[in-house]
Amino acid sequence: MTEKKYLETHEWYSLSDNEITIGISDYAQGELGDIVFVTLPEVGDEFSKGDSMVEVEATKTVAEAYAPMDCxxxxxxxxxxxxxxxxxxxxxxxxxxxxxxVKNLDDSGMLYQEYESFIT
Structure with missing residues (x-):
């Protein structure tokens, strides 16, 4: 598995061969507050880069997590x-x-050091 990369929309991803694992950053969860519900897609759903994939409901707000690449x-x-x-x-x-x-590799996320500078 490769090093995690981060997006300006606060998702992280890691690539292993042609598989990508996706979540939200520690910064994002901290900003959201206590997460109370998550709406996940279904296996087989297709997304293009930038599409909303996951809805995260927290005590403070509702947010979305976006596809970092076509998948x-x-x-x-x-x-x-x-x-x-x-x-x-x-x-x-x-x-x-x-x-x-992954359907269209776009490994343009930030390394953690870059992301840390972005969020501060």
């Missing part, structure tokens, strides 16, 4: 159905949201 969903994190707070506790680990097959 088809291959797996969803079903633990989030009953325990959405996993995203608050471990957003870049167990709090991953979806895994997908």
């Amino acid at each position: 088809v969903i291959t797996e969803i994190n079903t633990m989030l159905d009953s325990e959405p707070e996993i995203i608050n506790n471990d957003p870049c680990g167990q709090g991953w949201m979806v895994k997908a097959e």
Whole structure:
């Protein structure tokens, strides 16, 4: 698995061969507050870069997570159905949201150091 990369819209992703794992950053979950519900896509759903893939409902607001590149969903994190707070506790680990097959590689995300500068 490669190093995580981050987007200006506060998603992270990691690539392994032709599979991408996607979640939201620690910064994003902190800004959202306590996450109470997550609406995930279905396996087989297709997204283009920039499409809204996931809806995250928190005590403060509702936000969306966007596709970092063209992809088809291959797996969803079903633990989030009953325990959405996993995203608050471990957003870049167990709090991953979806895994997908990459359809059009666009590995233009920021490394953590760049992202850290972006959010400060």
